[in-house]
Amino acid sequence: MSRPVKINLQGVEKRFPASGGKEITALQRLDLEIGAGEFICLVGPSGCGKTTLINLMAGFDRPSSGSITIDGQPVTGPDPDHIMIFQDYGLFPWRTVLGNVLFALQSRGVGKKEAQERATEYLKLVGLSSFLQSFPHQLSGGMKQRVAIARALAVEPSVLFMDEPFAALDAFTRLRLQDEVLRLWEEKRPTVIFVTHDLDEAIYLGGRVILMAPDPGRVSKILPVYLPRPCDRTSEEFATYRRELFEEFHLVHREAAGEAAYSI
Numbered sequence: 001m002s003r004p005v006k007i008n009l010q011g012v013e014k015r016f017p018a019s020g021g022k023e024i025t026a027l028q029r030l031d032l033e034i035g036a037g038e039f040i041c042l043v044g045p046s047g048c049g050k051t052t053l054i055n056l057m058a059g060f061d062r063p064s065s066g067s068i069t070i071d072g073q074p075v076t077g078p079d080p081d082h083i084m085i086f087q088d089y090g091l092f093p094w095r096t097v098l099g100n101v102l103f104a105l106q107s108r109g110v111g112k113k114e115a116q117e118r119a120t121e122y123l124k125l126v127g128l129s130s131f132l133q134s135f136p137h138q139l140s141g142g143m144k145q146r147v148a149i150a151r152a153l154a155v156e157p158s159v160l161f162m163d164e165p166f167a168a169l170d171a172f173t174r175l176r177l178q179d180e181v182l183r184l185w186e187e188k189r190p191t192v193i194f195v196t197h198d199l200d201e202a203i204y205l206g207g208r209v210i211l212m213a214p215d216p217g218r219v220s221k222i223l224p225v226y227l228p229r230p231c232d233r234t235s236e237e238f239a240t241y242r243r244e245l246f247e248e249f250h251l252v253h254r255e256a257a258g259e260a261a262y263s264i
C-alpha cells in the first residue's frame, strides 16, 4: 500500500455473551490495514460483524483480544477527530440546520467567527445554503442526512465512519448523496470506512471493498476497485466488478447457510 497506514487491526476478536452462558464470536482473528485517505467499504451478510467492527474502530467498544491502532495509537475510546455518521442522522431537533453544525464546531473549541464560516461553507457544499434557518423536522430524509454529512465534515475529521448512512433514503437521493460524499472526500481526503448492504454502492464509492463472512465474523475477500471516480455505473468495467463481488457474496451466503457443496 502506497499511503501510510492509518488504521491497523491485528488479530482482532470480539466475543459477546449469548444465552445459556455461551459466547458468540462476532469477529475472529481479524487483520486489516487501512491507508491514510483511503475510502473503504465494508459489505457482508447480516450478522457478519460490520457494525461491531466499525464500533471497535471508532472506540465505542473494546476488542476481546487483538489490537487496533489509529496513527500508531491504540484506540481506547471515541476521539473527537474520528467522526461517526449514523443512518438516523443524529441531529438535534431543537437546533436549526446552521445551529446543528455550529454546535459541533463550537463544542470542539472552534471560535465563533471561524465556526460560522466553516458551517456555512460545508452547508453550501451539500447544497443547503437556503435552509440554514430551517429545523430538522422541516427537511426531507436526504436533506437531514446532508446536514449530518456537512456537520461531520465541517469538523474536518481525519477518519469518518459511516454505518449504512443512506439505508433509509430513496434511490434517487442515495445516488446523489453518493456523489456528494465522493466529491467531499476528494476535496478533503479523510480516511472513510463506509458500511453498506448495497454492493453497487460499495463498488461506486470504495477504493477497496472488504467482503465479510459470518460465523464467526471475518474478512472473506478484499476487492481493490481500479475505476476512475466518479465511475460510470453502466460501464462494462463496473459490470465486471459487480459480477465478481456478487459471485463472492453468494458464496459467502451459501457457506453461511451450510450449502458450500453447491456451485454457483
Ligand SMILES: Nc1ncnc2c1ncn2[C@@H]1O[C@H](COP(=O)(O)OP(=O)(O)OP(=O)(O)O)[C@@H](O)[C@H]1O
Binding pocket: 016, 017, 018, 024, 025, 026, 044, 045, 046, 047, 048, 049, 050, 051, 052, 053, 217
Ligand atoms: N451487544 C451485543 N451483544 C450480543 N451479541 C451481539 C451484540 N452486538 C452484536 N452482537 C452479535 O454479533 C454478531 C455481529 O453483529 P453486527 O451487528 O456487528 O453484524 P452486522 O454485520 O453489522 O449486521 P447487519 O448487517 O444486520 O447490521 C451478530 O451475531 C450479533 O447478534
